[in-house]
Structures are given as structure tokens and as C-alpha cells.
Amino acid sequence: MPPEGTRQALIAAGIRLFGRQGYAATSVRSLAQEAGANIAAIAYHFGGKDGLRLACAEEFGQRMVGAIGQAGGPPANDPQVAREELKLIVRNVVRFLLSGPGASEIVPFMLRELAEGGPGVDAAYSSFAEPVHRRLCGLWGQATATEPESETVRLAVFSLIGQLMYFRIGQAIVTRRMGWAGIGPAEIDQITRRILSNLDAMLDREGQG
């Protein structure tokens, strides 16, 4: 086992097992086994179970930014262009949340941290959630010709994000009610079209009112 390999393998195991079973339910023994490493390696590399959790949260922040954050083109002043960029981001995020590479592991990990109020929340907020939300607010403001950082716009963006997130969080309920066996490309397409339609409706109304 290469020197740096053990560390990376343990982080991967942490994201996988913490996300699947939760932090408390995951023993350091199972983590070591999953990573093909020794039990003592966790204490050596991260100082303990808590340290590994924090390292997983940092890894998550980096991956998220890499997966979504690259869509940071220069702000255009045209409302129509802003709307199209908003739609592009929605498409990317839905795809990432529901089928992105490694999303089936990293997304559950993030949701666990959110639910448990773990150290991942802080890491996710400052490195990912806040900048992304701010960028969406900027685009929303351009698309509707309103103040981007107003309370109205910030809440509107959250209600947009909520729609995306629920299809991941409530997946068990959604698939059951829809009669789907799982979520494949066809289902992602349907969900995306629905959310984009909602987005258009919300933006149009904002333009009027």
C-alpha cells in the first residue's frame, strides 16, 4: 500500500460509509476494512474518527466546487442570457445530484452531515453553498431586473434549490409514488423539464409583479 494511498483510501471509505450508515453507526474497524487499511491508520493519519470525518467534509467541498462551480462565466447584462445560464446551471445540478460521477456517494454524505449538523455543514456552507447561492441570486436579479441581494430574490433562489434537492432527498418517496424502478436518464429528463418549467413561470411572474 503506497504512503498516500492509505490516506486517500480512508477518505473514500469515510465518504462511502458515513454517507450510507451515518457517522455514529460507522465503526473505525469497518472503515479500515473498507479502505483495505489497518485500524491504527485512522488515528495515525487523522488523529481519530472525528479527524477522518472532517477530512471527508473538506474533500466533499473540493469535489462539489469542481463539479458545479466551473460554470462561472462572466455576468452578462442581458436578462435573456441570464435566464439561459440559470437554466444551464439547473440542468447541471440536477444531473449531478441524481447521477453525477461519485454523486451516489458524496451526496448522501453531504445530506447526512446536514441532518446531523456535523462539521461538514460549515465546510459546505462557506466553500460551496454560499458562493453558489450568491451567483444564482446575481443571475436571478439580471433575469428579472431586480436587486440580486434583496430578501425576495434570496428566498426565491432557495425555493428553486429546494425543488432540486427534494428529488434527491425524498428519492425513496418520489420513485415509489411515480412508480419508477429507479432514476435513470429518462427520469432525470422529466424532472429537469418540470423544474425548468417552474423556473420560467417564476421568472415570468417576477417580471410582471
Next chain:
Amino acid sequence: MPPEGTRQALIAAGIRLFGRQGYAATSVRSLAQEAGANIAAIAYHFGGKDGLRLACAEEFGQRMVGAIGQAGGPPANDPQVAREELKLIVRNVVRFLLSGPGASEIVPFMLRELAEGGPGVDAAYSSFAEPVHRRLCGLWGQATATEPESETVRLAVFSLIGQLMYFRIGQAIVTRRMGWAGIGPAEIDQITRRILSNLDAMLDREGQG
């Protein structure tokens, strides 16, 4: 301690502690202490820790139906009436999720079960989520004069629910980004107005397209 009191106290303790810390992180010792009961009482009444969890999930289903499900008026054929009833339900659900009596305990418990894939998911789905979703689809269909059980309508209702849920699930992120100290009546009012505005926008667009 009265005979039935111990049982009820243990269920209350389960909802509280499981919701706050998660299932695995909660020991039967802390449950017994929280309930003012003996450790062995859990095994006696529920057969073990798992049994108590299941009893909590059943209790949750009953309370949820009681808290929201009563808004089951007779279906009116007027689109405008259906829209108003949809709005009424949204108002009730937002209030329940963010400030309802006992919601601060029962809602986290439900979210934990959802995240952990616990037995609460099954109980919640059949006794609560499915009937409520079906009723919302019925109202949506009437409000837009479309087939209530179509895939489009079912997804639309989920995207509506997602907006509601996110303001509870992502509370930590929302309050931070909004600069709120917490969620009180004023914040609930703002969130409600935003979601109702979105609902109007979605219904209007549906009517057109």
C-alpha cells in the same frame, strides 16, 4: 410511574433523542433516563431498541395525519376554489413544519428516518406522504383543469413539496444566508408568501400551456 405512562414516555424520549442525535448515536441508557424509566423497560415494552424505533415511527404517522390531514374538505369543481384550498394547505404545512406544536421534535425525527432509510419511511409513506400527495394532485388537477394523476402533475406537486421541505431541511443554511437569528412568525410569513407566489406562477403557466 403508571403502567401506560412508561410506554408513552419512552416513545416521547425516542422521538426526541432519535431526532436530535440519530438512531445509532442514541443509547438505550439515555432513552431510559430521558423517559425517567428503567433500562430494561425498553426490552420489556418494545422487545429492544429497534422495536422502540418502530413504535416512534407509528406515533409519528398518527400525529402527522392529525396535524395536517384534517384539511380534507369535499372536492369542489371550481378551479379557483381548488387553488385557494391548495394555498390553505401550503400555509398550514409551512407553519407546521417550521413552528407547529411538537414539530421541533417530530419533524427532525422524520427527516432522520428519511435520511437513514429507517422503518419510519415505510410508515410515513403509506400513512401520510402518499395520501397527502394524492390529495394535492387532485386539487392541482382541478385548479389547472388537467388529469390529476398524470406524471406532469405528480412531479409538479413534488416540486411544490420540495420547496416547503427545504426550508426545514436546509434551515441551517437558509438562516445563515438570510442573516436571520432564527425562524419566527415574521420569517414564516416571508417564506409562505414566496412559496404561494411560486404556486400561483406555476398554476398560471400550467393553465396557459
Next chain:
DNA sequence: GTCTATAAACAGATAGAC
């Protein structure tokens, strides 16, 4: 139906050899 006492397994952390 409630309690004490205890069993048997498992947790995370660490000392020390290599």
C-alpha cells in the same frame, strides 16, 4: 410491570515492534 446485576460483544484509542 419494574427493578438490579451481569453477561457478552463491541467501541475508539494507543503502546510498541518492525
Next chain:
DNA sequence: GTCTATCTGTTTATAGAC
């Protein structure tokens, strides 16, 4: 940097007195 062996505390479950 990786391993084995072990220490200390805690877990759930249960047997048996009352």
C-alpha cells in the same frame, strides 16, 4: 508508515428478585 495486541469504557440484551 504500517502492523499486532491490548487497554478502558460503553453498548444492548437478559436473567432473576420483588
